Amino acid sequence: MFASSPAPANEYETAVVEARRYSRYLSRMLDSQPWLAPALAASLGQPLRAEDMQRFIAERETAFSDAESALGPTLRRLRSWVMCNLIVRDLRLGAPLAEVTETMTVLAEVAVRHAHDVLRAALVQRYGQPLSPTGWEQELLVIGMGKLGGRELNVSSDIDLIFLYPEDGDTGGAKVISNFEFFERLGKQLIKALAEVTEHGQVFRVDMRLRPNGDSGPLVGSLDMLENYFITQGREWERYAWIKARVMLGERWTELEKLSRPFVFRKYLDFGAINAMRDLHAQIRREVARRDRAHNVKLGPGGIREIEFIAQVFQLIRGGRDSALQVRPTQKVLALLAERGILATTAVEELGAAYVFLRRLEHRLQYLDDAQTHDLPQSAADQQLIAEAMGFGSHAELMTALDTHRRIVSQHFDSVFGDPSDEDHSLDATWQGAEDIETVTPVLGELGYRHPRSGAERLASIHASPRYRQLPNNIKGRFDALIPRVIEAAASTPGPDDTLARCLDLMEAIGRRGAYLALLQQYPQALRRVADLMSASRWGAQFLTRHPILLDEMLDARNLDTAPDWKAFRAALGSELEALEPDMERQMDVMREQHHAQVFRLLTQDIAGLLTVEKLADHLSELADIMLDLTLPLCWRRIKIRHRDTPRFAVISYGKLGGKELGYASDLDIVFLYDDEAPEAAEMYTRLAQRTNTWLSSQTAAGQLFDTDLRLRPNGESGMIATSLEAFRKYQLESAWVWEHQALTRARFSAGDRALGEAFERIRCEVLRLPRDLGTLRAEVLGMRHKMRDAHSGKSELFDLKHDRGGLIDVEFLIQYLVLGHAHRHPELTGNLGNIALLRIAGELGLIPPPLAAACADSYRELRRLQHRQRLNDRPSRIHPEEAETARDPVQALWRHIFDE
Numbered sequence: 001m002f003a004s005s006p007a008p009a010n011e012y013e014t015a016v017v018e019a020r021r022y023s024r025y026l027s028r029m030l031d032s033q034p035w036l037a038p039a040l041a042a043s044l045g046q047p048l049r050a051e052d053m054q055r056f057i058a059e060r061e062t063a064f065s066d067a068e069s070a071l072g073p074t075l076r077r078l079r080s081w082v083m084c085n086l087i088v089r090d091l092r093l094g095a096p097l098a099e100v101t102e103t104m105t106v107l108a109e110v111a112v113r114h115a116h117d118v119l120r121a122a123l124v125q126r127y128g129q130p131l132s133p134t135g136w137e138q139e140l141l142v143i144g145m146g147k148l149g150g151r152e153l154n155v156s157s158d159i160d161l162i163f164l165y166p167e168d169g170d171t172g173g174a175k176v177i178s179n180f181e182f183f184e185r186l187g188k189q190l191i192k193a194l195a196e197v198t199e200h201g202q203v204f205r206v207d208m209r210l211r212p213n214g215d216s217g218p219l220v221g222s223l224d225m226l227e228n229y230f231i232t233q234g235r236e237w238e239r240y241a242w243i244k245a246r247v248m249l250g251e252r253w254t255e256l257e258k259l260s261r262p263f264v265f266r267k268y269l270d271f272g273a274i275n276a277m278r279d280l281h282a283q284i285r286r287e288v289a290r291r292d293r294a295h296n297v298k299l300g301p302g303g304i305r306e307i308e309f310i311a312q313v314f315q316l317i318r319g320g321r322d323s324a325l326q327v328r329p330t331q332k333v334l335a336l337l338a339e340r341g342i343l344a345t346t347a348v349e350e351l352g353a354a355y356v357f358l359r360r361l362e363h364r365l366q367y368l369d370d371a372q373t374h375d376l377p378q379s380a381a382d383q384q385l386i387a388e389a390m391g392f393g394s395h396a397e398l399m400t401a402l403d404t405h406r407r408i409v410s411q412h413f414d415s416v417f418g419d420p421s422d423e424d425h426s427l428d429a430t431w432q433g434a435e436d437i438e439t440v441t442p443v444l445g446e447l448g449y450r451h452p453r454s455g456a457e458r459l460a461s462i463h464a465s466p467r468y469r470q471l472p473n474n475i476k477g478r479f480d481a482l483i484p485r486v487i488e489a490a491a492s493t494p495g496p497d498d499t500l501a502r503c504l505d506l507m508e509a510i511g512r513r514g515a516y517l518a519l520l521q522q523y524p525q526a527l528r529r530v531a532d533l534m535s536a537s538r539w540g541a542q543f544l545t546r547h548p549i550l551l552d553e554m555l556d557a558r559n560l561d562t563a564p565d566w567k568a569f570r571a572a573l574g575s576e577l578e579a580l581e582p583d584m585e586r587q588m589d590v591m592r593e594q595h596h597a598q599v600f601r602l603l604t605q606d607i608a609g610l611l612t613v614e615k616l617a618d619h620l621s622e623l624a625d626i627m628l629d630l631t632l633p634l635c636w637r638r639i640k641i642r643h644r645d646t647p648r649f650a651v652i653s654y655g656k657l658g659g660k661e662l663g664y665a666s667d668l669d670i671v672f673l674y675d676d677e678a679p680e681a682a683e684m685y686t687r688l689a690q691r692t693n694t695w696l697s698s699q700t701a702a703g704q705l706f707d708t709d710l711r712l713r714p715n716g717e718s719g720m721i722a723t724s725l726e727a728f729r730k731y732q733l734e735s736a737w738v739w740e741h742q743a744l745t746r747a748r749f750s751a752g753d754r755a756l757g758e759a760f761e762r763i764r765c766e767v768l769r770l771p772r773d774l775g776t777l778r779a780e781v782l783g784m785r786h787k788m789r790d791a792h793s794g795k796s797e798l799f800d801l802k803h804d805r806g807g808l809i810d811v812e813f814l815i816q817y818l819v820l821g822h823a824h825r826h827p828e829l830t831g832n833l834g835n836i837a838l839l840r841i842a843g844e845l846g847l848i849p850p851p852l853a854a855a856c857a858d859s860y861r862e863l864r865r866l867q868h869r870q871r872l873n874d875r876p877s878r879i880h881p882e883e884a885e886t887a888r889d890p891v892q893a894l895w896r897h898i899f900d901e
Contacts, residue, residue: 116186449491596702829842
């Protein structure tokens with residue numbers, strides 16, 4: 001029956017003899033079951049597989065007259081053989097924990113499936129197949145919960161099951177019963193076949209209490225019933241239980257997944273789960289204390305359940321947004337948490353080591369008498385046996401190691417589930433009495449606020465508002481715990497008054513969203529970082545307030561130190577979007593959420609001084625290119641009648657994106673080109689351009705990706721939204737204005753068909769290298785510049801960094817003139833290298849004095865830095881003239897040198 005092992009038989013015989021010392025159950029089985037010793041000898045050489053167990057069943061069924069009468073004895077013998085095999089392999093042959101739990105899980109799967117198949121066949125013979133109203137055959141869905149669902153079953157575990165069936169209806173036999181009756185009978189018989197204690201023992205204790213409404217609910221239910229239960233009655237602890245739910249039997253498992261996954265995993269970051277699981281754990285600890293079970297390795301302090309809670313709370317918090325975290329095994333979840341920086345690697349290593357230690361100890365406790373126990377033994381003899389089975393010389397040594405693991409687990413558990421707001425705060429009374437402005441004002445003054453009365457008035461306004469007073473009690477409690485800490489955090493920043501105002505804007509925006517309040521409540525370091533951000537950037541404060549989902553980014557300090565890996569980001573986002581197909585709404589939201597998260601990470605690095613303006617613009621531009629490139633195929637798929645699989649279509653970027661100088665709030669100047677001779681091409685690509693523009697610019701629940709500007713296309717707003725490549729070339733050569741050629745100096749291929757992008761670049765170079773009369777060109781460029789100055793002229797005495805003389809647009813016009821005027825003799829000027837590089841090249845070519853070119857490049861950097869500073873705080877691009885005087889002088893000098901004005 002089993003493949004022969006290369007190891008000598010006496011090695012296994014010795015292992016069996018040694019294992020008997022640590023398992024009275026093994027000894028009883030060997031003494032009472034003569035068939036067991038040879039079965040063990042033949043099977044100890046390798047882990048048992050499902051095929052081995054199925055073969056065991058098939059060979060022993062032949063001794064019975066029918067499958068039903070064979071069912072009970074055969075499954076119980078199977079269980080004895082598997083258990084004894086595991087005891088010997090674990091205790092004496094070095095089987096790892098993963099083998100033990102997987103083998104027990106496979107045993108449960110084989111036993112449940114075999115019992116189901118035998119019992120269902122008998123019921124079908126009597127009543128006929130259970131059918132839906134439309135005649136479809138119905139099946140029993142058997143859902144494994146808990147450790148069975150997670151493939152982590154322990155050696156003396158019961159199995160947690162839930163029975164469901166897809167649709168109501170009746171059976172199709174001569175004697176008709178309802179589907180409910182059919183599956184209820186099947187469920188009861190299945191439980192009896194597994195759990196009934198006979199002279200052969202039992203297979204598994206079966207626990208059905210996790211079904212909807214527990215013991216008071218029906219044994220089986222339809223999928224419609226389950227969906228209604230989740231919507232109307234599903235509780236927080238049931239979300240925790242359903243994390244590990246796994247369909248063991250039944251082909252229609254995808255329908256169940258569609259019902260259960262949204263119930264378990266929220267689309268948003270669900271930090272409120274911490275409080276729910278904290279409450280559940282508190283109930284468990286009270287029960288442990290009541291029963292004096294502190295030495296229970298599963299439920300006691302620092303036990304297995306606390307490790308599972310740590311893993312599963314982050315699954316509940318993040319699993320809806322990170323589908324990888326929807327895996328079931330505890331150790332795999334912990335590894336993913338380390339990989340994502342949610343838990344420190346050292347913490348995961350310590351929790352992993354404790355988990356293996358505790359599970360191995362759990363098994364050795366159960367090996368003694370095959371009892372479902374997690375309590376350490378009371379007798380000295382058994383204590384010594386367990387210690388030796390764990391590899392220790394004495395019970396005291398075992399307890400030292402156990403206490404060390406449990407202490408570490410408790411520390412990590414408390415760091416995750418401890419409630420920082422449990423302690424009173426010195427400003428609690430200030431917030432509770434916030435409507436007494438005269439009392440609050442001096443308190444804020446003592447904290448360092450420069451305008452304490454304004455802050456006091458704002459606090460009073462919030463406290464007195466109907467919005468605050470109508471908050472549900474649980475959310476109001478979180479809000480009340482946070483506000484004193486917000487006041488304290490803002491007071492320690494530069495500009496505390498502005499910081500407090502911005503923080504309170506955020507608090508009011510998230511005031512009814514308990515998950516975000518729970519995040520800030522649970523992680524004081526996140527609140528500290530929020531205050532620093534609010535202090536450093538008004539624009540950043542507004543961005544976070546509009547997209548509070550980004551609060552999660554404040555938890556991971558690695559975001560500050562890690563440079564973006566755009567290749568990996570694009571691959572991961574592309575895979576996620578593919579997995580969401582065809583859910584367009586969710587795809588649009590995910591793109592926005594991911595884009596906002598990347599922008600926010602760049603913002604935190606920017607504020608910390610880790611990025612130059614140029615490097616930031618490079619990152620933002622590359623991010624925009626990725627979003628454009630991912631959008632095109634998604635939009636193309638949604639054109640129902642397509643004449644080709646891949647569109648010959650490209651997005652050409654102009655302006656800030658074209659020059660790779662994109663800022664946080666820059667819009668996208670884009671043009672859509674296609675190169676396709678199909679008769680329907682114009683119509684198809686017009687639709688694609690419209691869909692793409694809508695995808696980018698639409699406001700969804702997750703916000704907006706970009707404002708777009710399509711006016712730089714041929715013929716502007718009156719032109720076609722998508723232009724053929726040949727029509728684009730013809731327009732540029734025959735009809736375009738000089739200012740359109742100026743714009744072309746900063747244009748580049750951003751997304752789509754690369755061959756088309758290369759063709760565009762050839763046209764761009766062809767146009768830019770056209771010979772031009774310098775006098776005529778000078779007049780055209782100056783004419784356009786004067787029009788722009790007139791349009792933006794103001795009476796302000798402040799210097800406009802963009803529009804005034806010596807500002808950014810002057811630099812851009814200077815470079816555009818040099819490119820258009822001299823590229824026919826100097827093709828290197830057509831490279832889309834950025835304004836600073838083009839100034840250097842013009843100097844090297846002798847078109848302008850090299851020292852002046854270098855000075856002007858430095859001016860451009862400084863002007864961009866000043867503009868960026870203003871935008872970070874959402875201020876107009878106007879500053880005191882003295883602040884920009886040094887930067888303006890080289891620009892004006894170069895302007896006079898070239899244009900003589």
